[in-house]
Amino acid sequence: xxxxxxxxxxxxxxxxxxxxxxxxxxxxxxxxxxxxxxxxxxxxxxxxxxxxxxxxxxxxxxxxxxxxxxxxxxxxxxxxxxxxxxxxxxxxxxxxxxxxxxxxxxxxxxxx
Numbered sequence: 001x002x003x004x005x006x007x008x009x010x011x012x013x014x015x016x017x018x019x020x021x022x023x024x025x026x027x028x029x030x031x032x033x034x035x036x037x038x039x040x041x042x043x044x045x046x047x048x049x050x051x052x053x054x055x056x057x058x059x060x061x062x063x064x065x066x067x068x069x070x071x072x073x074x075x076x077x078x079x080x081x082x083x084x085x086x087x088x089x090x091x092x093x094x095x096x097x098x099x100x101x102x103x104x105x106x107x108x109x110x111x112x
Contacts, residue, residue, distance in 0.1 A: 005057070006057070007053060007056075010053060010057060013054055015107050016049045016050035017050045019046065020043075020046045020050060022099065022100060023042065023046045024043060026096040026099075026100060027042060027043060030091045034091070038085065038086060038089075038091070041078075041082060042079065045076075045078040046079050048078075049076050049107065050072075052069070052075060053068070053069065073108065076108050080108075083101055084097075
């Protein structure tokens with residue numbers, strides 16, 4: 001049995017990349033004055049989740065991989081917090097908030 005060492009085979013990476021696409025679409029209509037604020041912050045944090053997973057997979061030791069997974073988790077918590085703020089400011093519809101929150105809970109492994 002052959003196993004792959006590619007980050008592309010990790011389901012959590014696949015889910016994180018798919019969530020970035022959803023998040024970018026959901027933030028397209030954020031106010032223009034938020035382009036360099038909340039919109040940019042949210043998008044960068046979401047991209048960081050997937051990138052840290054990929055970078056960690058490419059490291060030489062399990063300890064390094066765990067460190068990068070920790071970084072990904074931190075970025076994921078940023079995304080979740082920024083989603084709440086976006087919803088509270090009325091930038092995200094309740095449906096988009098529910099979809100994105102569910103996706104990120106699933107990625108983090110905290111969804112029941």
